[in-house]
Amino acid sequence: MSNHSYDRRVNDAIGVTVFILAGGKSSRMGSDKAFVKLEGETLLAKTLMVARAVTEEVRIVGDAGKFSAFGPVVEDVYRDQGPMGGIHAALSTSPTNLNLILAVDLPFVEANFLRYLLSRARESGAMVTLPRAAQHLQPLCAIYQRAFAAVAEESLRNGRNKIDSLFGMVRACVIEEEELIRGGFSSAIFRNLNTPDDLEKARSSQIEHRAE
Secondary structure (H helix, E strand, O other): OOOOOOOOOOOOOEEEEEEEEEOOOOOOOOOOHHHHHOOOOHHHHHHHHHHOOOOOOOEEEEEEHHHHOOOOEEOOOOOHHHHHHHHHHHHHHOOEEEEEEEEOOOOOHHHHHHHHHHHHHHOOOOOOOEEEEEOOEEEEEEEEOOOOHHHHHHHHHOOOOOOOHHHHHOOOEEEEEHHHHOOOOOOOHHOOOOOHHHHHHHHHHHHHHHHO
């Protein structure tokens, strides 16, 4: 849990759309990650709650038949291309220049951090603003300008769906771990749940945290 208290301005939520990437195959989990429960809530419900604490403009990227009951849904144009396909679909339909892409399997990300990320994106003016934690970029908890859709589309058309390879082609603002720490944010907020073992460890850690 972060001890950082970000000073939320009245206009923080203006001009940003949050897209929750929920269309993964979840093959390693063995069941749909969006509907896996942690602390009595599905990962989708947790992510929607955090996203709506940042802005009312929240959309789900995935199968409309599966997710339309939970909010507006955007479906991939380039199917089965992983997160790149989802990011492209999101940005291609976005009504705003700034867009927060958030994976559904990051249940420990906090609204305070998302507001901080948004503020850094506005300060930097970069096409992509994303954190780096444990030496890994976090492209599924990042701010993208709408124009990145064209970059993603060109890559997809050329059969390339690795998102990290594109960051060297655009102006990117990387928030390094030292900055995260100074801001009171732990790299643990980017811990994702890919397997049943990941889920069990997360449940155990939550039980231990409540017992302290």
